[in-house]
Amino acid sequence: MDQFAVKVFVRLRPSVLDPAGEATKSASIKLGAEGIKSLRIGKMIEVKIEGNGENEVREKIDLLCDRLFANTVIEDYEYSLEKL
Amino acid sequence: MDNFTVGVVVFPGSNCDRDVSWALEGCLDIRTKYLWHEFSDLSDVDAIVLPGGFSYGDYLRCGAIARFSPLINALDEFVKSGKRVLGICNGFQILTESGFLPGALVSNKNLNFICDDVELDIVSSKGGWFNNRDEKQTIKLPIAHGEGRYHCDSDTLKKLVDNELIALRYKNNPNGSSFDIAGITNEKGNVLGLMPHPERACDETIGGTDGLFTLKSLILK
Numbered sequence: 120m121d122q123f124a125v126k127v128f129v130r131l132r133p134s135v136l137d138p139a140g141e142a143t144k145s146a147s148i149k150l151g152a153e154g155i156k157s158l159r160i161g162k163m164i165e166v167k168i169e170g171n172g173e174n175e176v177r178e179k180i181d182l183l184c185d186r187l188f189a190n191t192v193i194e195d196y197e198y199s200l201e202k203l
Numbered sequence: 204m205d206n207f208t209v210g211v212v213v214f215p216g217s218n219c220d221r222d223v224s225w226a227l228e229g230c231l232d233i234r235t236k237y238l239w240h241e242f243s244d245l246s247d248v249d250a251i252v253l254p255g256g257f258s259y260g261d262y263l264r265c266g267a268i269a270r271f272s273p274l275i276n277a278l279d280e281f282v283k284s285g286k287r288v289l290g291i292c293n294g295f296q297i298l299t300e301s302g303f304l305p306g307a308l309v310s311n312k313n314l315n316f317i318c319d320d321v322e323l324d325i326v327s328s329k330g331g332w333f334n335n336r337d338e339k340q341t342i343k344l345p346i347a348h349g350e351g352r353y354h355c356d357s358d359t360l361k362k363l364v365d366n367e368l369i370a371l372r373y374k375n376n377p378n379g380s381s382f383d384i385a386g387i388t389n390e391k392g393n394v395l396g397l398m399p400h401p402e403r404a405c406d407e408t409i410g411g412t413d414g415l416f417t418l419k420s421l422i423l424k
Contacts, residue, residue, distance in 0.1 A: 131309075135354055136379065138314045187271075190264055190300060192307040193354055 120169045123176050127198040129189045130161035164188055173200065207422050210238040210248030212294075214269050219255035219291065219402060223418075226402040227252075231419055243273040250287040250421040251278070253294025255347070255400060265308060265350050266296035275301050287330075287421055288394045292348055295386070295396035304387055304396045305363070306355035312379025316349040320410065321399060322374040323385055327367040330392030331423050334416045342413035344399035346377065346385075351398040353380040353387075366390055371397055 131137050137159045144158035166183075170176035180198055189196040209227055213220045220237065227233040236248060240258075245251070259268035269275060275297065282288055282303060290298040298304045311317060323342050325335040333342070355363070360382055363369050371386035378398075386397030401414025 134356070135309060136312065136352075138310050138312055138379075142314060187263070187267065190267065190307055192299075192305075192356075193309055 121172060121176075122167060122169050122203040123173070124201045124203055125166040125168060125176070125180055125198055127164040127166065127180070127184060127188055127196060128161060129164065129184075129194050129196045131159060132193055132195055135193050162188075167203070173202070176200065206234070207249050208234045208236050208247065209421050210245065210251045211235050212238045212240060212251060212253050212274055214240045214256070214258035214272065216258045216260055217254050217256035217293070219293075219400065222400075223252050223254045223291070223402045226405040226414070226418055227421075230405040230415065233418075233422060238274060240269065240272040240274045243277040245274075245277050245281050250289070251281065252421070253288070253290040253297050254402075255292030255294060258293055258297065261293075261350070264296075264300065265293060266298075266300035269293075269297045270301040278303070282389070282394055285391065285393055287423065289332075289417070289421060290394070290396040291400055291402065292346075292351070292398055295398055296350070298394065298396040303394050304389060305359045306353055306381075306384075306387070308350055308398070309352050309354050310350050311348070311352050311377070314349075316347075317351070317377050318345075318347045319377065320344070321346050321377060321385070323371045323399060324374060326369045326372050327388070329367050329370065329388045330395060330420075332370060332388065332392075332395045332417050332420050341374065343404070343411055344401060344413055345403045345410070346399050348378070348398055351380070352378045353382075353384040353398075355381055363387060370395060371399070 140159040224235045325333040372383040376383045401417040404411040404414035
């Protein structure tokens with residue numbers, strides 16, 4: 120069995136308003152940071168997972184992302200995978 | 204109707220289950236039974252309410268974890284059989300997460316948790332959940348949510364409008380919901396999800412009775 124470290128990024132789709140991102144953008148500007156054109160907040164999920172090779176692990180992660188980690192009505196996801 | 208029993212689902216973190224039961228039993232004389240979320244035998248209940256609250260602490264997304272409970276898995280057959288399911292607030296979020304209703308509920312536009320009474324237009328009579336047969340097309344119900352902004356893509360919205368699936372719209376949109384949507388039904392009409400709380404408007408002494416009709420309609424066949 121191989122072990123993999125997976126980092127999943129879940130983001131609101133561009134068409135979905137992100138009020139938390141807007142509020143943080145506003146605070147960033149108040150802090151004095153200049154030039155911020157856009158700020159959106161997502162989630163990062165770290166998973167350590169075992170499987171027989173990368174393809175099998177990718178299948179499992181695809182299922183998790185599609186059914187649980189992200190709601191694809193409002194969110195997109197992508198992930199990176201590193202063999203340990 | 205004497206034996207008609209409404210199952211009130213209890214998840215870890217539900218907090219409107221007792222209010223729903225009080226409204227049904229105390230105000231409408233309809234028998235209720237609490238259903239723990241790990242329960243999957245729905246054969247002795249005739250309708251189901253998914254109450255408000257914070258199932259699983261709203262972890263990941265509101266309703267996202269509740270969707271995987273044995274009871275929600277058993278709900279598919281219950282809905283297909285035509286029996287009625289009412290999802291209130293967190294219950295509405297669970298119904299969208301689990302695909303019984305389209306769209307999703309996300310953070311209110313102004314990020315506030317809004318606790319208020321709102322005026323609502325009754326848009327569709329599908330499923331008979333609301334009384335729009337007389338002059339009164341507007342009702343007042345309480346809302347209490349931080350993540351009640353209904354969102355769907357334009358194709359879904361068109362489908363909702365064309366098929367008369369929009370049950371309620373806010374008169375003064377409090378949370379930024381698409382098309383002012385406060386509640387929708389499935390195509391058959393036997394599943395209703397709404398953010399306002401009808402169970403909190405069932406007695407004049409607590410501010411109104413506009414929620415009675417919806418709860419009473421649980422016993423419709």
